[in-house]
Amino acid sequence: MRLHDQTTSLPASEMGEWSNMAVIDENGVRRRLKIMLGTDKLAEEYIARYGYRIDVTKIQGMRTAEKTVDFSVDSETSADDPIYTIFLKCPSCYMTRLPSHELKAKSLQILTDRFGMPTYRDMGRYKAVDYNLLSVTVCPQCLYASPDRKDFITRDPARAREIPSRLHQGELAAILAGADDRANWLTDQGMDPMKDFLPRRRSVQAGLASYELAIERAKIEFARNVPFSMFKMAGYSLKQAMICRTYEKEEKQYLTQALKYYLACFERSNAPGFQYEGQVLYLVIALGLRLGQTETAGSYIGVLDRSKMRMESGVADANVQQAFTRWYNAAREIWADRENPDLWKLRSS
Ligand SMILES: [Zn+2]
Numbered sequence: 297m298r299l300h301d302q303t304t305s306l307p308a309s310e311m312g313e314w315s316n317m318a319v320i321d322e323n324g325v326r327r328r329l330k331i332m333l334g335t336d337k338l339a340e341e342y343i344a345r346y347g348y349r350i351d352v353t354k355i356q357g358m359r360t361a362e363k364t365v366d367f368s369v370d371s372e373t374s375a376d377d378p379i380y381t382i383f384l385k386c387p388s389c390y391m392t393r394l395p396s397h398e399l400k401a402k403s404l405q406i407l408t409d410r411f412g413m414p415t416y417r418d419m420g421r422y423k424a425v426d427y428n429l430l431s432v433t434v435c436p437q438c439l440y441a442s443p444d445r446k447d448f449i450t451r452d453p454a455r456a457r458e459i460p461s462r463l464h465q466g467e468l469a470a471i472l473a474g475a476d477d478r479a480n481w482l483t484d485q486g487m488d489p490m491k492d493f494l495p496r497r498r499s500v501q502a503g504l505a506s507y508e509l510a511i512e513r514a515k516i517e518f519a520r521n522v523p524f525s526m527f528k529m530a531g532y533s534l535k536q537a538m539i540c541r542t543y544e545k546e547e548k549q550y551l552t553q554a555l556k557y558y559l560a561c562f563e564r565s566n567a568p569g570f571q572y573e574g575q576v577l578y579l580v581i582a583l584g585l586r587l588g589q590t591e592t593a594g595s596y597i598g599v600l601d602r603s604k605m606r607m608e609s610g611v612a613d614a615n616v617q618q619a620f621t622r623w624y625n626a627a628r629e630i631w632a633d634r635e636n637p638d639l640w641k642l643r644s645s
Contacts, residue, residue: 342355379427397427429499
């Protein structure tokens with residue numbers, strides 16, 4: 297697959313907003329169109345009608361006309377809806393108008409578990425929505441996914457210009473190169489990138505899959521030694537565990553995966569700085585206890601003590617020391633409290 301930016305050959309007058317936009321190669325576009333439209337026939341019809349520039353509105357138009365699905369996404373929201381929608385641009389394939397669902401401030405009550413994962417309850421004024429299902433924005437074209445707006449190309453309204461993604465070109469090219477693998481995986485799950493990820497409602501399966509795609513993105517970052525990539529993978533696994541708990545599905549596989557990722561994060565120093573070291577060790581200890589691996593948890597209490605000594609003999613600044621100490625105390629507390637049957641209950645944050 298060619299991954300170089302390739303400008304369109306339209307005359308300058310017709311380029312308009314497309315002028316600074318790179319597109320992927322024709323075979324790639326054909327494959328993506330098939331992913332989004334569902335059939336070869338519709339993909340060819342699209343190319344005949346609009347050429348090789350993918351436009352989400354035109355795809356939605358064709359699918360609505362074919363009655364395959366209705367997924368109109370509006371930025372407007374009803375008064376009791378705690379969610380509003382903004383639109384982002386994919387930094388990997390440059391798809392525009394990706395709906396990103398955001399939670400209105402102070403609209404829902406947030407409870408957290410011992411791993412810091414939120415769950416949402418209504419407080420009367422707004423209807424209850426499980427924001428964990430909606431928090432990851434997914435590009436339906438290349439299946440680039442992240443819960444962090446800074447990972448996408450956004451618009452700075454004050455200066456009428458684009459704010460680039462946090463990710464670098466090398467990572468973005470590698471992520472785009474994996475688009476077919478992600479599309480095949482999604483098809484195997486019986487899912488549809490447009491129908492399952494764009495609307496303001498997501499199924500539990502789509503919520504779990506959106507975090508799986510975010511893990512795939514972070515995995516590629518980790519392969520390129522990007523700091524915090526493994527740390528994020530662990531956090532995404534914890535979100536998947538929370539989704540399972542909310543819907544009374546088995547969460548153990550996701551907690552096990554989170555523990556594996558936090559251990560790798562610690563061993564590879566993927567989250568540098570003592571405050572993150574403290575947080576990662578706390579999470580390793582908490583997950584060890586949650587999974588009944590008391591010995592693992594106990595051995596990491598020892599690691600945490602040595603970490604504390606290292607920090608105290610070093611030159612960490614006061615804020616870092618304070619943050620570390622908070623995690624240290626939390627780890628000591630959960631370890632001392634490990635027999636308490638109420639240990640895993642949700643708490644208001
Ligand atoms: Zn994309």
